[in-house]
Amino acid sequence: MIFSKNDKLVMIGDSITDTERKRPYGEGRGEATGKGYVSAVSALINSVYPELSLRIINMGISGNTVRSLKERWQTDVIDLQPDWVSIMIGINDVWRQYDQSVIKETHVYLEEYIRTLDELVKSTKPLVKGIILFTPFYIEPNANDAMRKTMDEYGRAVKEIAASNQTRFIDVQAAFQPVLEHTYPAELAWDRVHPNMTGHMVLARAFLKEVGFDWNKE
């Protein structure tokens, strides 16, 4: 696995990351890391690699867009001096264009999204051991769905940012593909956005594969 002993990993994002995590810092006893993929990642790493003493902090905040991340990046990421940062952002940037189409000041269009995310990655990279970028996703199997198409554009943008900045990269939409072949979206997420535990485990497993987690480790 890519992590070393005593590494600190900050996982930031929107409601998919947040999942009722503890404030101000999502770490510690009880459900401090929330009830989603961060909690699953933490539980799997800590139960299989207890000797690493990996420190995972969930800094997701529901409703955030990349614009929101930028505003709190200094206090919520840089000041924590992480070794690793994972970012899953973009769903609200897109979703607001579709569920609040007339409230345009809540929309974050592609150009701003790319520019802002790239800026966060570029300025952070020199300070950490590594960055892991997730694509945003939409649990909608119909690739011609209007919102799915936009989400795919944002996903491609993340891929390009990852490539040009040489960060790690997780294609969440691709990870959901095999599950959606057998499972109707309503079984994973009533609103096609907020997954149940099965959906979060798709995220967690995609992350763990990217970081070299070994399930069969003794």
Add this chain to the structure above:
Amino acid sequence: MIFSKNDKLVMIGDSITDTERKRPYGEGRGEATGKGYVSAVSALINSVYPELSLRIINMGISGNTVRSLKERWQTDVIDLQPDWVSIMIGINDVWRQYDQSVIKETHVYLEEYIRTLDELVKSTKPLVKGIILFTPFYIEPNANDAMRKTMDEYGRAVKEIAASNQTRFIDVQAAFQPVLEHTYPAELAWDRVHPNMTGHMVLARAFLKEVGFDWNKE
């Protein structure tokens, strides 16, 4: 994996299993399977093996002993016509002897524990494809601790029942062993009994290994 398409798995036990599952049946939307190992098992199987359409029902009830299981076995297990049954019971049978030592009618001593569990297994085996028995456990690394010693006796009894009835068997205490080498009990469970998500993942992984789950399956 040992499960076939459309199999139904009933997982029964005490508070470790219950974890605020839905009543009367621990299945369906939201956190219906609770917030512990059953939920983790369900999420991992459903995200990796969606084509199986495995039906998992959490029937744990907090505070239960094997005596309680016997009382509700017909309605809560047999009537559900499961293909598979997992049982994790015994912690309260032992714990009450140590935390309510004077309230003796709440204690279930070893002889009754063995007799009752064996009876449940024997009567159920012909009706199902298989039974998976978990040992009870205590997140206490000191093997000379009084309660740990008793718990180990109950664990050995489960092992013997599994062997004599030819059921599947999971040694939970053993599964915790490598984690406890690096982790102080208070980091897994404040009362050394109710694990946090890391502890529940130890249970889930032990179960999944026993049933042939393949993490790397495409």
Add this chain to the structure above:
Amino acid sequence: MIFSKNDKLVMIGDSITDTERKRPYGEGRGEATGKGYVSAVSALINSVYPELSLRIINMGISGNTVRSLKERWQTDVIDLQPDWVSIMIGINDVWRQYDQSVIKETHVYLEEYIRTLDELVKSTKPLVKGIILFTPFYIEPNANDAMRKTMDEYGRAVKEIAASNQTRFIDVQAAFQPVLEHTYPAELAWDRVHPNMTGHMVLARAFLKEVGFDWNKE
């Protein structure tokens, strides 16, 4: 309008009808008729046709299928001696097949749906002045979506029952069509099922058109 002075109209269905109506009878002060299309229908008729003194009773119950309606038909419809009955049912009959695919006892397949609805209509028709049947609907514009396709089948079944029993009929899916040409589903219903007030007004207007409501009446 088809209603006469002092007529009593019972509107029955599932959560789309229920919308937190009063128990045991959805009529009277405050939000007794709920917060959806029944309330809108009631408000529009009572404000435009106050001289009719139309009595509208909301008898919807969240989660109901046509199977549930049958169980409570005597007490919740017949015993109220309505002049008119409207029925909107079928969404849960279909939805459970898609969001709880493994819990098969909650599914109501097409054959049972047709048989039961037809039976309710046939037995009730002689007792009332008229019946108004709504199709179930799904706020999903993609006609190839698996659940949408099934919903359309159930809708066609309602149309045939209406025709063979000569009842009034409202094609809700068709009523949503022009709105969906300009509006993304997430703007009408987060889960593509439970509409916001705009969606409910689509239902109300479709109903009012069918019963001859005149918006411009002085």
Add this chain to the structure above:
Amino acid sequence: MIFSKNDKLVMIGDSITDTERKRPYGEGRGEATGKGYVSAVSALINSVYPELSLRIINMGISGNTVRSLKERWQTDVIDLQPDWVSIMIGINDVWRQYDQSVIKETHVYLEEYIRTLDELVKSTKPLVKGIILFTPFYIEPNANDAMRKTMDEYGRAVKEIAASNQTRFIDVQAAFQPVLEHTYPAELAWDRVHPNMTGHMVLARAFLKEVGFDWNKE
């Protein structure tokens, strides 16, 4: 209809407008526009004219008088840069004179009412496409009732302000007249002020008639 694509309409007023709308801005998901005439207007326009993408923001605050509106006019109206503004104010200006007769600092007498409302209209008119003024109202059919007489005076003042400023105008008291011929006030509003949904639909329909809404539009 008088509205063009993407127009923004701010509807401001007191509790009749407020109806538990979202803070700080009454727009967006759920019951953000409240549970009264604003919600009904929004639902009817959005369901019949979805192609307009009209943006409606409810800025009502319970208990407001015209004096309160003046205090928050800049932030709650002007800063939102609306294309259209509707104002329904005056009920509390009058009511406090009758239900808290000794607490005189809460009364807004006619002269101040006229002066303030006129000032708001005059200063706003150049900035918007149009203003729609509602009269205040009292659901009391007895034209000799003391409070009804005062309310009628305030209503006449609104009519004059509308005329002199050439704004659109809705006589709410007149709109209630035909309903009150068939309906006792207690059936519309327990306190003769806060209408139920039927009463709110009277307001909504009066508004929609004034703005050229076509119920029968395909």
Add this chain to the structure above:
Amino acid sequence: MIFSKNDKLVMIGDSITDTERKRPYGEGRGEATGKGYVSAVSALINSVYPELSLRIINMGISGNTVRSLKERWQTDVIDLQPDWVSIMIGINDVWRQYDQSVIKETHVYLEEYIRTLDELVKSTKPLVKGIILFTPFYIEPNANDAMRKTMDEYGRAVKEIAASNQTRFIDVQAAFQPVLEHTYPAELAWDRVHPNMTGHMVLARAFLKEVGFDWNKE
């Protein structure tokens, strides 16, 4: 005063009497007699005539009509073996005709009202020292208001029942008259039915005058 030492007085009625009294019996510590005229009567008598040890029990229940009183008369009046009974009933009998005009089974028309009240009085009179009948009332000064006119009819009926059965009698509507000459109804009761403390004191003083209470007693 008409009461003797240790007399027991049961005061029964609807919400005007109930005022959140204690269940099942409205007597004892705290606000057991409610927050309305019964509490005021009790406080005035007990503070001025402490030597009487008068026992007052509030048996009002919100929403009651005379039909409801009849159903619970045996358990809630006769079984308590009172020396005196006061009855204030009829407001809901009338109100439901005006605020729920279409729900006719909740209306109690004049004939049934007279017959039932007379029957209760006749059957109870031989068992007690005396009965005090209140008229129902409506805090509406306009004698031509439809509901006020009906209420007045019910009031006249109470007067006749009192006369023919020779019971004590309190004309509540008359007691409100002088107050309404100076006070607008909204200052006494938002819905013109449920009075504030000032309105309840009108009731209490009317009662106390009838029973010979002496305010100036040393």
Add this chain to the structure above:
Amino acid sequence: MIFSKNDKLVMIGDSITDTERKRPYGEGRGEATGKGYVSAVSALINSVYPELSLRIINMGISGNTVRSLKERWQTDVIDLQPDWVSIMIGINDVWRQYDQSVIKETHVYLEEYIRTLDELVKSTKPLVKGIILFTPFYIEPNANDAMRKTMDEYGRAVKEIAASNQTRFIDVQAAFQPVLEHTYPAELAWDRVHPNMTGHMVLARAFLKEVGFDWNKE
């Protein structure tokens, strides 16, 4: 009665006055004047003298001593520009000496009590039509009880302040005397301090007698 049309009366004190009155000003709809003697005084005057339009404001705050009154006298009395002020203070000044004997900074001893109350009266008298001083009281019939003796001293001090400043004066302890001859303290106040409604009526009647209220006024 001593009050003239439109007079404003501020009644200030501790929890006996407060009785859950509205904040920041104890006047207006509902139980704004609290649930004690202020409410009873208000209800009796407003029901018998509605033509006076007397404005009564309850400014009591639970736990207050005369020291607390002094701190808020400007904002809570003077700024309200009352015509009349009533003051009931001293119970907590004494009580704390008996129920928190070791927390001496909460005690207000006699010298400070006299000095402060006298100062408030002297500075206020020129600004108002009149001041009404209540003695503090203790619902304890045993005149040799330690706390009762202290309370009596404070009561005598109030009497002297009233005399030297020529204000109106109400001896509450004396008003309770005849009631206590027939009533055990526990029936009036569980803690011998906070009276039930009967006790509050003793206060209200004492006040009303002092201000010339005529119960028998038509």
Add this chain to the structure above:
Amino acid sequence: MIFSKNDKLVMIGDSITDTERKRPYGEGRGEATGKGYVSAVSALINSVYPELSLRIINMGISGNTVRSLKERWQTDVIDLQPDWVSIMIGINDVWRQYDQSVIKETHVYLEEYIRTLDELVKSTKPLVKGIILFTPFYIEPNANDAMRKTMDEYGRAVKEIAASNQTRFIDVQAAFQPVLEHTYPAELAWDRVHPNMTGHMVLARAFLKEVGFDWNKE
């Protein structure tokens, strides 16, 4: 101390005993034995004599009189097969005569008190190792207070019952005497009945002295 290893002690009574104990049985984890003298007795014995494994069950119920005890004696005492029973009852038997003087069916007069308590003691004595009787008490130092005098009579009755039945006996009123010489009642109990922790410790120490508890035991 009089208790032997594994003895079971049932402590029954009214609210003084109850103190929010667990239902149905006041024993086990947390505050199961309540927050009063039973809890203090249990804590002191278990911390000083852990080797005894004494089982203490709190069976107090707030509001109970000796009449209430009789009704539940079989299920709440006898069926538990105690070795020892302590009884503290009588406060409500007396108190109701003073705080609800007119509600006579709630009073338990001396004759019934003596007869019932004697009967409970006589029937229970052969079944247990011993009975400990507490007197009821009143935290009122004035021996001429009416309620204190009655309470003293009931206390003397308990003393006689203890003597004639040869049970152990605790004079609670006497135990409070030295404390009341230095402490005003309000510092121990706001209502002179329900003691704070200091008051409960008076009860606990009196009990422990009677049963031979040795504070200085190593």
Add this chain to the structure above:
Amino acid sequence: MIFSKNDKLVMIGDSITDTERKRPYGEGRGEATGKGYVSAVSALINSVYPELSLRIINMGISGNTVRSLKERWQTDVIDLQPDWVSIMIGINDVWRQYDQSVIKETHVYLEEYIRTLDELVKSTKPLVKGIILFTPFYIEPNANDAMRKTMDEYGRAVKEIAASNQTRFIDVQAAFQPVLEHTYPAELAWDRVHPNMTGHMVLARAFLKEVGFDWNKE
């Protein structure tokens, strides 16, 4: 006993001391001193030595370490001008090293612990009559348990600070020893840290022995 009349004792610490005490000062009516050893100490001293009028203030705050105490020492101890100060601190200083091993900024290691506690004692000693130091403790009988060993180190440090500063000293771990010989930890504290009332009584008795409390005092 070491205390003199009217002495003030401040007891400060972490959650073991806090036990839901009143804010900002843990003294006064009800459960102001909390529900633990401070409350027991207060109740025992006040019931046995009422003539002392000892003033005890609980200033514990849950989660505190010695670092937290230092931050609030001026306001929470010095400003209260105590005669005596007791300190029980260190459990969280140690515990965080074991239950949040990766969140290192929450750990207080031995060197800082000693330095800070010594500084607090040294600076306070000249201002008070005496200081009583408790050791921290861990209800774990296994002396080889990792956290128990660390706790013992901190306990020895307290002992040395007490000796070098000549303060009073209580070895809590030693006080638990005889109880743990007969009682399994789970019966005293589910998490081996927060004791039930029996555990708190161990603390209270250890304190009282140190200060010369005489249980048998008349």
